[in-house]
Amino acid sequence: MWPFTESCSRKSFFANSFLEYDYIIIGGGTAGCAVASRLSEDETCTVLLIEKGPAQDSWASKVPLISSAIDEDPRAGIIHRYTEPADSSDGIAHRLVNSESLGGNSKINGMLYTRGVPEIYENWARIGHANWSWSHVEPYFRRIEEVQGLPKATHAGRSGPIHIVRHPPMFEAYDHAQKAAAKLGLPLGEDANDPLSVAHGYFPLDYTIDAQGYRHSAHRAYLPGRLVSRRSDRLTIRTGVIATRLALDVKEHRANGVYIQSHKCQQAAEDESELLIKARREVILCGGAIGSPQLLQLSGVGPELLLKKHDIQVKRHLRGVGAGLSDHHAIPICIEIPPRGTLYYLEKNPIFLLWHLLLYLTMGLGWMKSPPTNAAIFLNTSNLDLDTMETHPQYDTDHPCPNRSGKGTEPDVEIMLYPASGVQERCENKSLFTLYTCLLRPESSGSIQIKSLDPRADPSLRLGMLSSPKDIEVARKALRFSLKLAESFIQSYPHPARLFVAPNAETGRDWKDLSDDELDKFVQDNIKLVYHLSSSCHMANEEDGGVVDDELRVHGFENLRIADASIFPTIPATHTMAPTYMVAERCADFIKATWYEGSSV
Known part of the structure; x- marks a missing residue:
C-alpha cells in the first residue's frame, strides 16, 4: 500500500536501492x-530516510482522541523506556512513552500546536544565537x-503542510475554569500563537487535525503516499532499519555515511554484520533527544571518559553529547465532578461511546475528533x-511588543485543563477534571549515556527532576496557584465538585495553611514527565558544552x-512539536544554502 520497504532481509531490503545517496x-x-x-524537493539529488520503526498507520492512530490515549500499539511503534530509579527523589523509575515510527511522536502526542512567545527565541539570541531570534524563526512557523478558520489571525500561515484547527470546548467545565482564571487576574487570550496577544492568560488551543478529522502527523503532512510515489526516483524511505554507528573521517572532518542493520528480526540476531550506506553530501541526525546523542556516542563522538569506558575509539571529545537533557515536569491537581x-463518561457508558464512534465514522463529529484538552493557562509565577x-x-513597557516580548513575559508555568484523570494509574473509575500544572522552564537537567555497544539497548536516562532549588520554588508557587484556581472553580461549578488529588484533598485545609514541606512532599510524590525531552545535543559553542553550531553542524x-x-x-x-518542525525546516534551508549557489536562509 506504500512505496516503503519494511523487510528484515538485508538482500531484499536493498534489492531496489542504492548504497550511496546525496543526503542520509x-x-x-x-x-x-x-x-x-x-x-527531496530538489529533483537533482537523492535522499535516503531510514527509520527503525514501522510506517503503517492503524485506524486508531488516526482518530484524534483515541490516538492520544494509545500507549501500547506496536503498529504505532510505541515503546516504553524508564529513567534511572536513583534519578528521582522517590526512587521511582519514571516511564517514558515514545513512538518510534514514521511520524514519531506526532502520531501519539496531544497534537497541541503552540509556537511559544517571542521572548523564548529572543532569549536564545541573547545567549549567543543571534540568527535564532523571533524575527528569524517566525517565517518558518508561517511556512x-x-x-x-480563524480569519482574523493575520499572523498565521495558510499554505503549509501542517493542518491546524481549533474546536470549541467539549465540556462545561472549561467555561468555569475560564471564570476562575479571570477571578485571579488572568485575561482571556484569543490566540496563544499570536505574537501580539497577551503572554499570560487563559487560552483556547490549536491542534494538528486535518479537514477529514484525522490526526495530522508529520508522516501524513510531509510524506503522504502520493508525494512519496512522485518522488520515488530520488526519495527512498526504509523502515525497520537501525543505524548502528556513523562512518566518520576525523582528518577530513566529514561524515562519510552510516552503518545499518535490520531492526527487530531474526536475521539481526544471527548476522551482526553491518552494511555501510555512503553520503555524498550530508548526514542529518533526526533521532530525537534520546536517539541522536545515543548514535553519536556509539560513533565515538561524546564525553571521552564515557567512550573509553565502552572501548569506543574517540573520534571527537564533545562533553555536551547527552548532557543537558531537559523535560517539562507536571504536578496534577484533580477535581472530582459528575461523569x-x-x-x-465514555468508559462508564458503552452506549454513549458507541454513539460517538458512529458520529465520528459517519459525519466526523463528536468527542472522537477532539484532542484531550481544549485550553490552557500560561503564567509567570514571578x-x-x-x-x-x-x-x-510586570511588562517592559519600553519594548515594542510589551505583551509578548521583554522582561517578565516568558511563562514559567502552564496549566493544561484536562477533562480526565491525570493520575490514571492510581485513580481508575473516577470522573476527574485535572489541572495539569507544568513547569515550563526547569533549571534541572540530566543526561543520556549509553550502557553498552548494542544500538538496540536503551541508554541510561537521568532527568535530574527538582535538583534545582529554583524549580522547587516555582513548583510551590504553581501548586498554590492551582489550588486557588481549583477553589474558585469548585465554588462556581453548578454540579457537585470536590478536590480528589491535592495536598489538602483529605484534610480540607485552606491552601494558605499548607506548609512548604507539605507542598514539596506532594510535588515529589506526584511529579510526572511531560514527554517534551530536549537539549541533549544543545546548540552552543564547543567550549561551553555545545554540540552543534548555529547552522546545526556537529562541532x-x-x-x-x-x-x-x-x-x-x-x-x-511551550509544547515542543511546533519548535521541532521549525528546527527541521531551518535545517533543510541551511543545507540548501550550503549546496546551492544563490540560496539564502
Missing part, C-alpha cells in the same frame, strides 16, 4: 519527515502552518501575589547536522 537522514520522526520532504462532565495568588504582570564535522529537539539551546516554554 537518520530517524523518520517529527523532524525527519520534514527534512526528507524539503530536501509550517495551514491554519483552518457527564469528563471523558470518563507575577503572582503570594497572599492572594492573583496575577499582576568538528562539516557535513554532519542534527535537526530535532535535542538541539534547543534551552527547553522552550
Whole structure:
C-alpha cells in the first residue's frame, strides 16, 4: 500500500536501492519527515530516510482522541523506556512513552500546536544565537502552518503542510475554569500563537487535525503516499532499519555515511554484520533527544571518559553529547465532578461511546475528533501575589511588543485543563477534571549515556527532576496557584465538585495553611514527565558544552547536522512539536544554502 520497504532481509531490503545517496537522514520522526520532504524537493539529488520503526498507520492512530490515549500499539511503534530509579527523589523509575515510527511522536502526542512567545527565541539570541531570534524563526512557523478558520489571525500561515484547527470546548467545565482564571487576574487570550496577544492568560488551543478529522502527523503532512510515489526516483524511505554507528573521517572532518542493520528480526540476531550506506553530501541526525546523542556516542563522538569506558575509539571529545537533557515536569491537581462532565463518561457508558464512534465514522463529529484538552493557562509565577495568588504582570513597557516580548513575559508555568484523570494509574473509575500544572522552564537537567555497544539497548536516562532549588520554588508557587484556581472553580461549578488529588484533598485545609514541606512532599510524590525531552545535543559553542553550531553542524564535522529537539539551546516554554518542525525546516534551508549557489536562509 506504500512505496516503503519494511523487510528484515538485508538482500531484499536493498534489492531496489542504492548504497550511496546525496543526503542520509537518520530517524523518520517529527523532524525527519520534514527534512526528507524539503530536501527531496530538489529533483537533482537523492535522499535516503531510514527509520527503525514501522510506517503503517492503524485506524486508531488516526482518530484524534483515541490516538492520544494509545500507549501500547506496536503498529504505532510505541515503546516504553524508564529513567534511572536513583534519578528521582522517590526512587521511582519514571516511564517514558515514545513512538518510534514514521511520524514519531506526532502520531501519539496531544497534537497541541503552540509556537511559544517571542521572548523564548529572543532569549536564545541573547545567549549567543543571534540568527535564532523571533524575527528569524517566525517565517518558518508561517511556512509550517495551514491554519483552518480563524480569519482574523493575520499572523498565521495558510499554505503549509501542517493542518491546524481549533474546536470549541467539549465540556462545561472549561467555561468555569475560564471564570476562575479571570477571578485571579488572568485575561482571556484569543490566540496563544499570536505574537501580539497577551503572554499570560487563559487560552483556547490549536491542534494538528486535518479537514477529514484525522490526526495530522508529520508522516501524513510531509510524506503522504502520493508525494512519496512522485518522488520515488530520488526519495527512498526504509523502515525497520537501525543505524548502528556513523562512518566518520576525523582528518577530513566529514561524515562519510552510516552503518545499518535490520531492526527487530531474526536475521539481526544471527548476522551482526553491518552494511555501510555512503553520503555524498550530508548526514542529518533526526533521532530525537534520546536517539541522536545515543548514535553519536556509539560513533565515538561524546564525553571521552564515557567512550573509553565502552572501548569506543574517540573520534571527537564533545562533553555536551547527552548532557543537558531537559523535560517539562507536571504536578496534577484533580477535581472530582459528575461523569457527564469528563471523558470518563465514555468508559462508564458503552452506549454513549458507541454513539460517538458512529458520529465520528459517519459525519466526523463528536468527542472522537477532539484532542484531550481544549485550553490552557500560561503564567509567570514571578507575577503572582503570594497572599492572594492573583496575577499582576510586570511588562517592559519600553519594548515594542510589551505583551509578548521583554522582561517578565516568558511563562514559567502552564496549566493544561484536562477533562480526565491525570493520575490514571492510581485513580481508575473516577470522573476527574485535572489541572495539569507544568513547569515550563526547569533549571534541572540530566543526561543520556549509553550502557553498552548494542544500538538496540536503551541508554541510561537521568532527568535530574527538582535538583534545582529554583524549580522547587516555582513548583510551590504553581501548586498554590492551582489550588486557588481549583477553589474558585469548585465554588462556581453548578454540579457537585470536590478536590480528589491535592495536598489538602483529605484534610480540607485552606491552601494558605499548607506548609512548604507539605507542598514539596506532594510535588515529589506526584511529579510526572511531560514527554517534551530536549537539549541533549544543545546548540552552543564547543567550549561551553555545545554540540552543534548555529547552522546545526556537529562541532568538528562539516557535513554532519542534527535537526530535532535535542538541539534547543534551552527547553522552550511551550509544547515542543511546533519548535521541532521549525528546527527541521531551518535545517533543510541551511543545507540548501550550503549546496546551492544563490540560496539564502
